[in-house]
Amino acid sequence: MRLAAAVDIGGTSTKIGIVGEDGHISARAAIPTSAAGDPLPLLEAIGSTLRPMLDALGTSGLTPLGIGVSVAGFLDPDHSAMIENANLRALCGFPLRPAFEEMFALDCRLEVDSNAAVLAEYRYGAAQGVRRLLGVTVGTGLGGGVILDGALLRHTGECAGDVGHIILDPEGPPCSCGARGCLEAMVSAAALSRRAGGRPVRDVITSARGGDQGAVTALAETGWWLGLGLASLSPLFAPHAITVGGGVAAAGELLLAPTRESYRRHATPAHARDVRITGSRFHGWEGVVGAACLFLTPLP
Ligand SMILES: [Zn+2]
Structure with missing residues (x-):
């Protein structure tokens, strides 16, 4: 079974999950987003939520292809950081992709949340x-x-x-x-x-x-x-x-x-x-499914 870990960082809440190649979310959790100030507490909260999910996969002998991260706001051209969003100042300019790669020792792909959402609908959803x-x-x-x-x-x-x-x-x-x-x-x-x-x-x-x-x-x-x-x-x-x-x-x-x-x-x-x-048939989880698509079924 091909799987991806996925994180969807919105202005109010951050959703975290494990998604299979059939688009099904097998583990999920949501935490509040601290939208202003220091980005590190949010990163640590994501880490402590996702880590047990990854450990559970490891116990079953499964390894995710990587971590797809969807974030609200414009991205830089190499998809390492979100660079502009008035609703999420804490993360503006913060090198999210390298931070995730270091934290989990897995490949990370970063995408704009609206792209991730439409990708989920295109691959597994209503369109x-x-x-x-x-x-x-x-x-x-x-x-x-x-x-x-x-x-x-x-x-x-x-x-x-x-x-x-x-x-x-x-x-x-x-x-x-x-x-x-x-x-x-x-x-x-x-x-x-x-x-x-x-x-x-x-x-x-x-x-x-x-x-x-x-x-x-x-x-x-x-x-x-x-x-x-x-x-x-x-x-x-x-x-x-x-x-x-x-x-x-x-x-x-x-x-x-x-x-x-x-x-x-x-x-x-x-x-x-x-x-x-x-x-949407994902009930607010389209960003998580779309973030996983970055590894499972990416588009150019
Ligand atoms: Zn406006």
């Missing part, structure tokens, strides 16, 4: 083998990755640029990037929470499932903005399918149904007709 695929992840921030003809689109920071910072409302709330009313400012964990009177995302989703009208409306409004954003991105990438993952997308159809409706209303007719918008 397998789709020729032109846009995958967005809605969590602390909003990121997007693009696969075109079997290759990841890389032109800025080793990814498809900052799709979360197209401007939807110039009078909108300030964004982490310094502009106003970006897609990320309108569609993210903070934006959803703001629309729901400051409640945490998990509470909003639970309340909406229980029929709480305020929570349902907060998700519907978030979906409306997301649909507008995706309609604005479609003419650039002409995707056949769009996948929506991340912690906010755990709301499922409560978010996706209004997203599709808004998309159909705003998109140009060709895109409105032909694009399939789906959720």
Whole structure:
């Protein structure tokens, strides 16, 4: 059995697991991310979580191919460090790949989290083998990755640029990037929470499932903005399918149904007709599966 260890470092939480070549996560754990200050405590926490998983593999006579690491933010050209993310300053410029290689004595491959997420959907998820695929992840921030003809689109920071910072409302709330009313400012964990009177995302989703009208409306409004954003991105990438993952997308159809409706209303007719918008089947673990793909089933 071919296996890879995988780490997905987000702005709020870090997920760690072991993934087999069938895409199944055989061991998993999540820890909080300390997004500012010294990076070493986070590295140590990842080490003490992953080490027992690797030891358990060793006891069964298994060796992972390596450690795939997905991190939120732009990467340097040799994929050794994340170099830019306002939501994760602790790790900016920190040599993550060499640090992992030294800590575990295994090969490490580093990837932008939005690329890892879209790769997971392309290999094992909701959009397998789709020729032109846009995958967005809605969590602390909003990121997007693009696969075109079997290759990841890389032109800025080793990814498809900052799709979360197209401007939807110039009078909108300030964004982490310094502009106003970006897609990320309108569609993210903070934006959803703001629309729901400051409640945490998990509470909003639970309340909406229980029929709480305020929570349902907060998700519907978030979906409306997301649909507008995706309609604005479609003419650039002409995707056949769009996948929506991340912690906010755990709301499922409560978010996706209004997203599709808004998309159909705003998109140009060709895109409105032909694009399939789906959720993720990984329930927030797409970054871990995608990080493992860096060893199991990599793309250029
Ligand atoms: Zn922005």
